[in-house]
Amino acid sequence: MRWQWQRLRYLLKRVTSSVTQRGFKGTLSRIAQELHSRPATDPIWKLEPLNAVLPCSMPRSDAPRVSVIIPIHGKLPYTLACLRSIARHNAAAALEVIVVDDASPDDSADVLSRIDGVRLLRNATNLGYIGSCNAGAGIARGEFLLFLNNDTQVTQGWLDELLACFVEEEGCGIAGSRLAYPDGRLQEAGGIVYANGEAWTYGRFEKRDDPRFLYRRDVDYVSGASLMITAELFQAIGGFDSRYAPAYCEDMDLAFAARAAGRRVIYQPTSLVVHCEGISSGLDPFAGVKRYQSINHTKFVEKWRDALTRQPRPKLPVEQAIQRQGMRHILIVDALTPEPSRDSGSLRLINIMRLLHELNWRITFMANNRRATGAEIALLGRIGVHVLCKPSSLPLPSWLSRHGAGLDAVMLCRHYVAEHYLPLVRRRAPRAKVIFDTVDLHFLREQRAAEHTGNESLARQAKRSRRHELALMRACDASLVVSPVEYQLLRDELPEVDVELLSNVHEVYGRRGDFGDRHGLVFVGGFGHPPNVDAVHWLVEEIVPRIQRERSDIVLHLIGDIPPTARESLARPGVQIHGRVEDLTPWMEGCRVALAPLRYGAGVKGKINMAMSHGLPVVATPVAAEGMHLVDGENVLLAEDAQTFAAAVLRLYADERLWLGLSDASLENIRQYFSFETARGTLKRLLA
Incomplete structure (x- = not known):
């Protein structure tokens, strides 16, 4: 009884200040929770008992x-x-x-x-x-x-x-x-x-x-x-x-x-x-x-x-x-919660958030499906990002009703996300600068896919996407693209629109592992992205057989989400399918050549950036290397057809001097064009 009386005295003592801070309803909620009978310990805790023997050391x-x-x-x-x-x-x-x-x-x-x-x-x-x-x-x-x-x-x-x-x-x-x-x-x-x-x-x-x-x-x-x-x-x-x-x-x-x-x-x-x-001082x-x-x-x-x-x-x-005074607040909305092992777009967005955190921005993120795993929440939490997700947070319209007036900026990623939320953001976050992050130009990728496959339906879809994306750029305060090619295209099409180049952002890991200690080829890319599907089949069915006729000891490592049915069709001697991996480092440091055999697409290819940030030389197609400041023979080897692609791989695989030259130039390319410092300058200018 004495213990209950102490608790009640303690709680009543706090009522005055508590009403001031949280209001009467919040105070009653705290009192009710404290007096509510609960188990002594959470069943999932593995706490040390108070009557156990001494630790040995x-x-x-x-x-x-x-x-x-x-x-x-x-x-x-x-x-x-x-x-x-x-x-x-x-x-x-x-x-x-x-x-x-x-x-x-x-x-x-x-x-x-x-x-x-x-x-x-x-x-x-x-x-x-x-x-x-x-x-x-x-x-x-x-x-x-x-x-x-x-x-x-x-x-x-x-x-x-x-x-x-x-x-x-x-x-x-x-x-x-x-x-x-x-x-x-x-x-x-x-x-x-x-x-x-x-x-x-x-x-x-x-x-x-x-x-x-x-x-x-x-x-x-x-x-x-x-x-x-x-x-x-x-x-x-x-x-x-x-x-x-x-x-x-x-x-x-x-x-x-x-x-x-x-x-x-x-x-x-x-x-x-x-x-x-x-326990130490009591509660009274x-x-x-x-x-x-x-x-x-x-x-x-x-x-x-x-x-x-x-x-x-x-x-x-x-x-x-609880929020520090003087911090500006940005809301970022993307299709999915970023997961760096899934795609390069996730890695880019996470690194942009890291830079915003360094620049003293308060960051709130929501995925369009409002889903996030515990690991994803922890990863973003580590860089200061508050994740809105089910079941704990409100839907975005309700959240914006409460917090929209205090937002300084909103970044909407991908055209279908931006198109859905832009009217709502304009109404409920009236003073926020609205930024449309294209990730890559969707209509350009569709247009090139249509040209590659001869698909008329896809060509019509590309025209519709183009109208939507260009209209969004006119309606937003600024737009982001990842490639200099896309930047120039939009400057020509929409000279009145504020377009900024914010490409992929990578750490420069440096080269680890000597030429002679490395073996095999690596391709990174999941089947959620159609250009990767075409690239993997072209690689396995037409390029690898040509390589293995000359060097049967060379193994190809495929990394990324590949469905079971596709794995069956791709399985053959000399091809190892690893699926998605949490850490690419063992392949970046252990393989001798990275491959990017993309035949269509848009934007900047994260698979190339990642390899080059580790000093791993790349053989790529011209479309894969587009907009990346790459020059054949200087910092990459380029090839358009299967025969020349296989020949380039074999040449690089056997020539240590060429390999070292491309490796050094690859690292310099990342430092110059895809570093945190480069992206930091763009963000400062964009959000000034």
Whole structure:
């Protein structure tokens, strides 16, 4: 009964500020969820029991990159469970575990001193949470400090994913985890601090896997329950401020100090930590250490009075307050959620999103079918993209009714997607710049397919597509094409329209693997794209037999989505069909020649870009090489018919000097025309 009364007092204490932040309905929802009876733990969790035996040893390094600092005051079973979870989910990064015993009233220190790998620091007197954290940091040897509550249990990748923020996000000073309750509900997805100094933990009691909480972003603060900071920054800002001793508000203060020093505070959803909130200090805000929550709030407001004037106003809805002020917001809509192993268009769009994230844009994405897998959501979340999808998000018309007025730009990808949504976007996002991303000119591809096959019906379809695509370009504020050939075609056809060239975007991986260590040929392309179907059949039926008459040892590797019936027709000696693969690297680094035998199509060919970014020389047809700044004999070998194509492959396969020359020139081509730097300049100009 006493426990229920404490919970009720705690909840009633929060009602006033909660009504201010979320409104009365949101407050009642939180109270109802908290008082609702739930299982103690989510059935899918594999949490460490509190009565298990000691771990035999902890991970330990003499030269740690990360120092994990765990302050404790009693509660030994929770500390042991926390340590066992760290041992079970060992990190890739070298680490040390420092446990700071803050004069525990139980036998914690004696028990922990017997655990191999734990660096135990005993405080002579009780210093409180802040004093213990600072003491642990004082003996830490790592480049990074990771403060972790002893009433937590970590999950796979928790530490390495926090570390990734410092590698992938320029200016990152602090990174924090997604916190969940043992019963499975979300506890925190980054914190909000309002202009009056009141704090709000975003997402509390919501579903932990809702896409709203699964994308990396800058936040006001992250909880000290799992917080990583560079040791250099921690020392420079003086550690946790002792004015907040023994505890509370110190994590908010640290975040404000980091941001005052010009560093970013980042929420990392892929670092998931289970936190048994209230074990260390209780939940009653009027008793024990917890009473300092109110006392320290006053100190925090006094210290950061000027900075708080730049924080969200108290009545601003949470969904708006969580977004960093000053960021522009873009909505991107494509046919499908991008998946880089599926097609080159996906890779291009993902890399465009990466650049937008670097340029400080807030990015929201929706696929036309509103579907996205967990892996796709995680991939986009890693580059700061909020994915709208079933069943968690509203349909686009409803979403635009709520958020359209705040959009600065909308990118509609592919003509049939743009045609469907353009009128809606114009009505509900009136101040947004609307960009039509053609991906490639659909009508040009259809026109060339009709010419290749002599199909009159397809020729009529190409004319209809042309009318639709050109009309869309006139109706949008700007259009994107991937090829200089398409760019010039549109400049001639529509001189009044704003057209920008934004081609494929690739990292330059460089050449790995010597000529003599490489074997075989590789073609990358799925059967969802008609030009690939024609190319594979031409390759297997007419080109490969000519190659194998001269060199029967040369094997062709086919990579991409190929249906079972097509596999049967393509199967023959010397042809290996791998289907779609997650990582092309083994073939990019192990094969000797890449092939692009396309006989029609449009746009820029990602299969060529990908090979060249690895320094893998390419034999292609002129139509495949179109618009890619490629010159026969300098950075590619070109051939139009089966006989000359096979001859070019055999020549390149046997000539190491030619191979090295083309390899070097291929890498330079990617650097000059298809790099992130080139695309970044286009995006800056487009969205200025």
